[in-house]
Amino acid sequence: MLSKSKHAKSLTHEERHLAPRGDWFLDFNCEVPRYEMPEDGMDSRAAYNIIKSEMFMDANPDLNLSSFVTTAMEPEAEKLIMENIHKNFIDHDMYPQSEEIHQRCVSILANLFHAPADCEPYGTATIGSSEAVMLAALAHKWNWRDRMKAQGKPTDKPNIVFGGDVQIVWKKFARYFDVEARIVPMEKDCYILTADKLDDYVDENTICVSAICGSTFTGEDDDIQGINDYLVRLEQEKGWNVPLHVDGASGGFIAPFVSPDYAWDFRLEKVQSINTSGHKYGMVYPGVGWVLFRDKSVFNEELIFYVNYLGGESPTATLNFSRGTSMILAQYYNFLRMGKAGYTCLMQTSMDNAQYLQQQLVESGLFKALNQGGVQKMPLVAIQLDEKVTRYNVFDVSNKLRERGWVVSAYTLPANAESIAMLRIVVRPHLNKDSCEILTRHILEACQYLEENGGSAKAPKLHDHHGAGHKC
Ligand SMILES: *Cc1c(COP(=O)(O)O)cnc(C)c1O
Numbered sequence: 001m002l003s004k005s006k007h008a009k010s011l012t013h014e015e016r017h018l019a020p021r022g023d024w025f026l027d028f029n030c031e032v033p034r035y036e037m038p039e040d041g042m043d044s045r046a047a048y049n050i051i052k053s054e055m056f057m058d059a060n061p062d063l064n065l066s067s068f069v070t071t072a073m074e075p076e077a078e079k080l081i082m083e084n085i086h087k088n089f090i091d092h093d094m095y096p097q098s099e100e101i102h103q104r105c106v107s108i109l110a111n112l113f114h115a116p117a118d119c120e121p122y123g124t125a126t127i128g129s130s131e132a133v134m135l136a137a138l139a140h141k142w143n144w145r146d147r148m149k150a151q152g153k154p155t156d157k158p159n160i161v162f163g164g165d166v167q168i169v170w171k172k173f174a175r176y177f178d179v180e181a182r183i184v185p186m187e188k189d190c191y192i193l194t195a196d197k198l199d200d201y202v203d204e205n206t207i208c209v210s211a212i213c214g215s216t217f218t219g220e221d222d223d224i225q226g227i228n229d230y231l232v233r234l235e236q237e238k239g240w241n242v243p244l245h246v247d248g249a250s251g252g253f254i255a256p257f258v259s260p261d262y263a264w265d266f267r268l269e270k271v272q273s274i275n276t277s278g279h280k281y282g283m284v285y286p287g288v289g290w291v292l293f294r295d296k297s298v299f300n301e302e303l304i305f306y307v308n309y310l311g312g313e314s315p316t317a318t319l320n321f322s323r324g325t326s327m328i329l330a331q332y333y334n335f336l337r338m339g340k341a342g343y344t345c346l347m348q349t350s351m352d353n354a355q356y357l358q359q360q361l362v363e364s365g366l367f368k369a370l371n372q373g374g375v376q377k378m379p380l381v382a383i384q385l386d387e388k389v390t391r392y393n394v395f396d397v398s399n400k401l402r403e404r405g406w407v408v409s410a411y412t413l414p415a416n417a418e419s420i421a422m423l424r425i426v427v428r429p430h431l432n433k434d435s436c437e438i439l440t441r442h443i444l445e446a447c448q449y450l451e452e453n454g455g456s457a458k459a460p461k462l463h464d465h466h467g468a469g470h471k472c
C-alpha cells in the first residue's frame with residue numbers, strides 16, 4: 001500500500017523565477033496527491049504535467065491491436081469534436097441542430113441496413129454497442145410480455161438465445177435484466193451459431209435470438225440467414241413469433257461496404273433490430289454506438305419517457321441521460337467525408353492487410369488460421385500455433401511482442417472449445433501494409449527467440465464466480 005502523499009505545492013511566482021532549471025520540470029517535482037483530495041490546489045501546468053506523465057505508462061493505442069476501437073481520426077474531425085465537447089446532447093431543445101444531425105445519422109444507417117421502405121425506422125445513438133444491445137433486448141422483452149399477456153399466458157420465465165461466441169454484453173443483459181441466458185456452446189471446429197442447434201433452445205418464452213455479424217473471437221459471422229429461415233419456419237409451424245437481433249458491433253460497418261450483396265440485415269424479415277459501434281469500424285473515437293429498429297413499433301412505447309425540465313418536452317429512451325454531442329457529429333463527419341466509396345476503400349484495404357498478415361504468418365509454418373476460409377468477413381487475424389510448436393505458446397508470443405510495444409491478445413475460446421488458445425490481431429484502417437510487414441517480422445522474431453529460449457507463460461485465469469453461463 002502506498003503511503004498517503006503530502007500535498008503537492010506549486011511554486012510561487014518568486015520561487016519559479018529563482019528556479020535554476022526549467023520551471024516546468026520543478027512544477028511536478030513534488031509528491032502527488034493520490035487517494036485524498038488535496039487541501040490546496042496547484043498550478044494548472046503542474047496538474048497537467050503530473051497527469052500527462054502518468055499517461056506515458058499506458059500502452060500506445062495505435063499499437064494496441066487487441067481492440068476494435070478507433071484510435072485515429074482526421075484533424076478536421078478532431079476540431080469538430082473539440083468545438084462541441086461542451087454540449088450535452090440530451091438537451092435537444094437547446095441544441096436542436098445536434099438532434100437534427102443525430103436523426104440524419106439514424107436515417108443513413110437505417111438505409112445502409114436496408115430498412116424496408118414501408119416501415120418507419122427508429123433508432124438512437126448510444127454510448128456504444130453495449131447500451132444499444134440492452135435497449136434492443138429490453139424492447140424485445142417488453143414486446144414478448146405484451147404478446148404473452150394478450151394470449152393470457154404466464155410472463156415470468158423469459159429467456160434469450162445466443163451462441164457462446166457472443167461478446168460479454170449479452171450475458172450482462174441477461175443477468176442485469178433477469179432473463180434466462182440460453183447459450184448455444186461453441187464446438188471445436190465450429191465457432192459460430194447455426195440454425196440446426198436452435199431447436200433445443202428456442203421456445204415460446206424466447207424474447208429474441210441474437211446472431212453476430214463479426215464475431216469478436218474469430219471474425220466470422222453466425223449463420224444469420226439460416227437462423228432467420230429457422231425462425232420464419234418456427235412461426236409458421238408453431239405460431240411463435242421470435243424476433244432476430246443482429247449484433248453488428250463490428251460487422252455493421254464492414255458488411256455493407258465489403259459484401260453489399262450479403263443479406264445479414266433488415267433484408268431478412270425476422271431481423272427486427274441491429275446494433276453497431278460507431279467507435280469501431282464506424283471510425284469514430286470512443287463514445288458512440290447505434291441501435292436501429294426495423295420499424296418504430298418494435299421499440300415498445302412503454303420504454304419512452306417524456307421530460308420537461310430542460311425546457312420543452314423531450315422524449316428520452318436511452319439507458320443513459322446526459323452524453324456528449326461530439327462523437328455523434330464526428331460520425332456524421334465521417335459519413336460526409338468518406339461516403340460509401342471512402343468506407344469501402346478503407347474496409348477493403350484493411351481486409352487486404354489482414355489477409356496479407358495472416359498469409360505471411362501461416363506460410364511461416366508456425367501458425368494455423370482459425371477463421372475458416374481465411375479473412376472474409378472482417379479484417380481480423382485469428383491464428384493458433386501449429387502443433388509442431390512445443391517450446392512456447394501464444395501467451396509467450398503475446399508477452400514477447402509487448403517488448404516492442406505491440407498489444408496482441410492471446411486467449412482461449414469459450415466452452416466447448418476452451419482447449420483452443422489463439423492470437424487475435426485486429427487490423428484497423430490506420431494500420432497500413434508497411435506496419436503489417438513490420439508486425440509480421442516482429443512476430444516471427446519473437447517466435448525464433450522463444451524457440452531458442454523456451455517460454456513459460458500460462459493462460460490468465462478468468463475470475464468466473466457466476467460460472468458466466470457456460471451451460472445453458
Ligand atoms: C465490441 C462489441 C460489443 C460491445 O460494444 P461496445 O461498443 O464496446 O459497447 C458487442 N458485441 C460485439 C460483437 C462486439 O464486438
